[in-house]
Amino acid sequence: MKKILSAASALVALCLTAYGSFAQPGIDEMNQARQQLSSSFFSALDCALVMAALFGITGAVKIYHNWQMGKPRIDSDIAAWFYAAFFMVLAGMFLRAIFGI
Structure with a gap:
């Protein structure tokens, strides 16, 4: 039972980590900076x-x-x-x- 609980908690932690990686800020700002560099x-x-x-x-x-x-x-x-x-x-x-x- 303890193995299943630790495996389930590891799976939940892994899913939350993957979910958090999609919410990285700054991608729009990086694209805007690239656009400004290429235009000027x-x-x-x-x-x-x-x-x-x-x-x-x-x-x-x-x-x-x-x-x-x-x-x-x-x-x-x-x-x-x-x-x-x-x-x-x-x-x-x-x-x-x-x-x-």
């Missing part, structure tokens, strides 16, 4: 694309200058320039997928 700021993808363009232009000017000055091997500079811009585009997509802004 650039999206993360737009910001990453702008940064990738800046990296691309800066890297292209640097590589062009090194090429014109006769630097013998610019292959590593070209790869670094390309992958930096590519990383920024992927980072923007990742942030957009994770945070939704």
Whole structure:
């Protein structure tokens, strides 16, 4: 009898805990904050694309200058320039997928 009583009281406590978890405040406020963030700021993808363009232009000017000055091997500079811009585009997509802004 004592086992049944303790099992029943554990079941009731578990049900009350599950019921209380549905009544969490703040979900509407979090959605409202997300809406305000997305309406007043650039999206993360737009910001990453702008940064990738800046990296691309800066890297292209640097590589062009090194090429014109006769630097013998610019292959590593070209790869670094390309992958930096590519990383920024992927980072923007990742942030957009994770945070939704």
